[in-house]
Each structure stands twice: as structure tokens, then as C-alpha cells.
Amino acid sequence: MKKVTKIAQNTTDLTEQAKLRVAAYCRVSTDSDEQLESLDTQIKHYESYINANPEWEFAGLYYDEGITGTKKEKRPELLRMIADCENRKVDLIVTKSISRFARNTTDCLELVRKLLDLGVFIYFEKENINTGSMESELMLSILSGLAENESFSIAENNKWSIKRRFQNGTYKISYPPYGYDNVDGEMVVNKSQAKIVRLIFSEILAGKGTNKIADDLNRRKIPTKKGGHWTSTTIRGMVGNEKYTGDVVFQKTYTDEHFNRHNNHGEKDQYLIRNHHEAIISHEEFEAAQDIIEQRGKEKRLEKQSKKYQNRYPFSGKIICGQCGGTFKRRTHTSGKHPYAWCCSTHIADIKKCSMKYVPESDIEYAFVTMMNKLIFGHETVLKPLLISLRGINSDETLENIRALDKKLEENAEQRNVLVGLMTKGYLEPAIYNKSNNELLQEAERLRRQKESITRFLNNDFQNLSEVSALLQFTSRTSMLTSFDGEIFTRFVDRIHVYSRTEIGFELKCGITLKERIVK
Structure with a gap:
């Protein structure tokens, strides 16, 4: 007789209310002792505040100290908190006020919308605003605008104070130079x-x-x-x-x-x-x-503030090592038959990390002239078919696909808004809300990625079409090149890939890469 093992019925209440994972964000704008004491007070406050709520689960505390609040890019802890929200580690964020969260209206609204898309709400204590229950962004926009004006006013006052200290010679250099x-x-x-x-x-x-x-x-x-x-x-x-x-x-x-x-x-x-x-x-x-x-x-024909300072040669920043991915630098040889050559920067720093040897500049120039002359000679058989192929793309169908994806994204957003309304009015359990909302967010992310892929493909094709057309027009009207021309190289070549000392590839701006052998 076969052995049968009974699996007991799951009697757990699937609608049991799950605890909200709540994180707090704090910030002080200077690194003075008084401000750091204020930060310590905020940290203690939020730890006890979150742990005191039986429906909340403490999800961490993020704080930036001694950092300006005017731009989000300058606050690493804020960005780390957003990354944790993207990884579904946080459901709600508590912060003191809009001015502590962001003093730039654009950044504030951008962050709020991003977090709402992730199903994460923000509670601003001072203003008593919960983004999960807001009917519109109007009030938040007004308040964050006021916060931005406050920041600007403080900045102007600080500038005036610093300027006065410049004028009377009392300004202190807090971080002097080396020495x-x-x-x-x-x-x-x-x-x-x-x-x-x-x-x-x-x-x-x-x-x-x-x-x-x-x-x-x-x-x-x-x-x-x-x-x-x-x-x-x-x-x-x-x-x-x-x-x-x-x-x-x-x-x-x-x-x-x-x-x-x-x-x-x-x-x-x-x-x-x-x-x-x-x-x-x-x-x-x-x-x-x-x-x-x-x-x-x-x-060296260089001037300060000149754009040519970093890219004074046509090949500067455009030669890529096929072995390690590093960029090539121009080197001057005091002896030998190659006075100028290009060598991998990684190889220069440590020969053990990259064994790619230098390529003479004259060889690269000769290879480019050879490649261009091949295109001039064979533009009818190489470039014309490529141009016809790109023109044959059905852009109307592609645009229709983008419009269809936009409509699906709008419907998805409406469904999430309905879920938020049901939960805030108490008609929907948080556990069910989280499950349904996560499914909608996953679908929205899939639709966004699909739209971005199609848009990128369409934009690249339009760009490539323009570049192929320009290259075809040039090669059909130009006689064979007899010497290297840096302007022609810069106009049509995006970068050079060095596969070895005997083979390189010219990646053209029209999207194709043409290989050439270097003849010694």
C-alpha cells in the first residue's frame, strides 16, 4: 500500500493586516555642533515614534548631516532610501517637514511621484500631509515652493554675510590647500x-x-x-x-x-x-x-578654458582598447620611426593589466583614409542599400504601438489610484492592497521598459538615417582622399576600436563599424 502523508489545511487568515514598514528621514544643513545635536534629537524621536505604533514596523532611519538640501543629488542617504523603496523594503516614509525633505520644488514633486509609483507614501509631520491620501499635488506644490523660496532666502543671506567677511577680511578658510x-x-x-x-x-x-x-x-x-x-x-x-x-x-x-x-x-x-x-x-x-x-x-596651441584643451587631437578620447576597454593616450617617441603613437592608458599604468601595445598614429590615419576611399568607391553598393533599409521602417506602426502603451500606462495608474482610495477609506485591507498594488506596479514597469525600448529603437533609427544620408552625400560627391583629414574623421567617426596592432575598427556615427587591417 502506498504511503500517503496528510498536508494540514492552512488556517491562517490571508486578510490578516500586515504591518507597514516605516522609515524616517532626517537632515541638518550644516555640520555645526548645535545642528548635530538637533540631528541626534530627531533620530531618537523617530525611533520611539515608529516603534510606539503597533501597526508599524521599523524599516530604518536615514539621515544626511552637514549637507545642503537644495539638491537631492548631494544627499547620499536620501538616494539610498529611495533605492530601498525600489527594492520593496519601505512602505511609508516619515519626515519632519517639506523643507527637510527637499527645498527644491521640482525635486520634491519628482521624488513624491516616483515614490507614489512605487506604492510608497510620505508623511510630512509639520504640514500634516500624507501623500497617500492627497487628492492632488496642488497643496504640496505650493508648500514645497515656499520651502524653495525659504532656501533661496537663506542662501542669499549667507551670501551677503560671506561677502561682508570677504570685504572686511574676516572670512575664515575652513579647508586650506595642501601645505x-x-x-x-x-x-x-x-x-x-x-x-x-x-x-x-x-x-x-x-x-x-x-x-x-x-x-x-x-x-x-x-x-x-x-x-x-x-x-x-x-x-x-x-x-x-x-x-x-x-x-x-x-x-x-x-x-x-x-x-x-x-x-x-x-x-x-x-x-x-x-x-x-x-x-x-x-x-x-x-x-x-x-x-x-x-x-x-x-x-601645444592650448589656452585656458578652451574646449580644445582636452581634445586637441582628432583621436583624443575616441580610441578604445579592445582588450581592457580603456582609452588610448597620445605618446611622443624621441627615437624610432614612429614619433607619435597611441597607447592604452591601462597598459601605460600597469603592463600586467593590459598587454595591448601602442599603435603608430600614422597607421591609424592611413587606415582611416583606406576605409573612406572604400566607401567613396563602393557607396552605391554599401551605403545606398542601408539608407533604403532605414527608410523602409514603418514609423507609423511604431508610433501606434507607443500610443497603445501610453493608454495602458494611464489605465494602470487609474487602477492604482482606485486602490489607494479604497484603502484610505478602509474598504480594503493593507495586505490585499499591497498584493494588488505590487502586481500593478510590476505591470507598469514592464510597460515602461517596453515603451523605452521602442522609443530608443525609433530614435536611433532616425539618427542613423540622418547620418547615413550625410555620409552617402559626402562619398558620392568626393574624390578619393590622398591624405588624412581630421575634420572628415571628426564628422563621421564616433570612436575607434583597437583589436590588435594589426586590426582596428571605425565605429561610424551612422551605427555601423568597419574593420581595417593595418599594413606594416
Whole structure:
């Protein structure tokens, strides 16, 4: 006789009310002792507040300290909390007020809508607003607008206060540059770091490049101000910093009305204070170093603030290593038959991580000329069929599919609104609400991904169509190239893939990649 095992009936009440997973968010806008004490008070308050509610389950506490609230990107804990909401770890967020959550109307509404789409509500204690029971966004928009104005007003007051301290010379530099320490609000020379500063200036005056200086410091394992690695950019910034002469220029940067920071090129007043602190470098050494940096830039046809500074060669930033994915850098060879070559930056830093050897610049240029001449010769058989194929895409059908997906997304949103209404009025148990809402959210996410995929496909095809048309027009009207032309390369090539020293691929802006062999 077969053995039969009885599985007992599940008598659990499936409609048993599940506890809401509640998290709290706190923020203080400065790192002063008084504000940090306020933060400690908030933390204790929310821990006891959430744990005191028998229908709530404590889901964590997120807090940002010493960080401005004007932009969400500057608050890592807020972003971590949103990520946990996306991972279904939080059902409700409690925060003190709208101004603590966001002082930017756009960010506030964007975050609220994003969390509502995830089925997560926010309760603002001060304003007594629960986004789960709001009929519209009007009140939240008004209040967050007021919070933004409050933030702007505080920022303007702070700017005025700082400007006054600039003018009367009482502004304190809280984070001095490498070579100095902050002692009771004053800049004091750090003797060990000052030796490195003098070394850097002496080597600049001796003609050594910033890359070589950075490499030497890294090889000697001398840490930077923050304990990191030296770079040529760090060295250039130090050599151009007037603070090493004992002088200081205030307001070299400024923040606009949208809370974005800019370098000050005369848009705002600047304030120079001479003999502000002890000097490490003399004015004569400093001026001589500036002259050397400026002369070196002229020799390389570079100017400060020029867009060509980082991309002064047609291949700059466009050559990709097929082995490690790193970008190639231009190298100058003092001997041999290839004075200029391009080499993988990873290989330069550590040959063990990438064995890809350099490719002569002349070989890349010759390969490009060969590839373009093939297109000029065979544009009728290569580019025309591609153009006809792209034009044959049924864009009307694609747009109809997008409209159908938009309609489904609207219906999905309406169904979720109905669920919210039923739950807030007590007609629906939270457990059933969560199950149904999660299913709708999953469906909405699937529809959004499908729409994004179709839209991206359609946009790419339109872009490719335009690029193929331009390339066909060029190749059909141009005679064979006899030499490399950087403007033609920049116009039609997006990047170069180096597969080996004998094979590279030109990824064109029209979406196709053409391989060429390098003939030695």
C-alpha cells in the first residue's frame, strides 16, 4: 500500500493586516555642533515614534548631516532610501517637514511621484500631509515652493554675510590647500607638506612636466591632502594657487540662482588680501611657474578654458582598447620611426593589466583614409542599400504601438489610484492592497521598459538615417582622399576600436563599424 502523508489545511487568515514598514528621514544643513545635536534629537524621536505604533514596523532611519538640501543629488542617504523603496523594503516614509525633505520644488514633486509609483507614501509631520491620501499635488506644490523660496532666502543671506567677511577680511578658510593646516581658524604651514610644495614648484621651474611630477610623487607613495593619488590636474591646480604666496583671492567661484557652482571669470567681484598668512613660495617663484605653464600651453596651441584643451587631437578620447576597454593616450617617441603613437592608458599604468601595445598614429590615419576611399568607391553598393533599409521602417506602426502603451500606462495608474482610495477609506485591507498594488506596479514597469525600448529603437533609427544620408552625400560627391583629414574623421567617426596592432575598427556615427587591417 502506498504511503500517503496528510498536508494540514492552512488556517491562517490571508486578510490578516500586515504591518507597514516605516522609515524616517532626517537632515541638518550644516555640520555645526548645535545642528548635530538637533540631528541626534530627531533620530531618537523617530525611533520611539515608529516603534510606539503597533501597526508599524521599523524599516530604518536615514539621515544626511552637514549637507545642503537644495539638491537631492548631494544627499547620499536620501538616494539610498529611495533605492530601498525600489527594492520593496519601505512602505511609508516619515519626515519632519517639506523643507527637510527637499527645498527644491521640482525635486520634491519628482521624488513624491516616483515614490507614489512605487506604492510608497510620505508623511510630512509639520504640514500634516500624507501623500497617500492627497487628492492632488496642488497643496504640496505650493508648500514645497515656499520651502524653495525659504532656501533661496537663506542662501542669499549667507551670501551677503560671506561677502561682508570677504570685504572686511574676516572670512575664515575652513579647508586650506595642501601645505597648510587649519588651526583655530587660521592657516598654519604644515612643514612636511610644505617641503613637497616647494619640490613641486622647483621641478616645474626646472622644466619637468606635471604628469612626470605626479608619477614621481605616487612612486614615492606620498599621499595627497585627502590621502589619494597625485594627478597632473592636481599639480596644475597647486601651481596656480596664489595662497602659496601668502596672498588669498576670495570668491573665485560662485553659485547661481539654480544652486549650480561656476568659476568666476569676472561675473562677480573678487577680493584680494595680501600677506593673509605665512607664505611657502615667493611671488617671484610663483610668477615664474605661471610663465612656464603658459608658455608650455602656447607651444601645444592650448589656452585656458578652451574646449580644445582636452581634445586637441582628432583621436583624443575616441580610441578604445579592445582588450581592457580603456582609452588610448597620445605618446611622443624621441627615437624610432614612429614619433607619435597611441597607447592604452591601462597598459601605460600597469603592463600586467593590459598587454595591448601602442599603435603608430600614422597607421591609424592611413587606415582611416583606406576605409573612406572604400566607401567613396563602393557607396552605391554599401551605403545606398542601408539608407533604403532605414527608410523602409514603418514609423507609423511604431508610433501606434507607443500610443497603445501610453493608454495602458494611464489605465494602470487609474487602477492604482482606485486602490489607494479604497484603502484610505478602509474598504480594503493593507495586505490585499499591497498584493494588488505590487502586481500593478510590476505591470507598469514592464510597460515602461517596453515603451523605452521602442522609443530608443525609433530614435536611433532616425539618427542613423540622418547620418547615413550625410555620409552617402559626402562619398558620392568626393574624390578619393590622398591624405588624412581630421575634420572628415571628426564628422563621421564616433570612436575607434583597437583589436590588435594589426586590426582596428571605425565605429561610424551612422551605427555601423568597419574593420581595417593595418599594413606594416
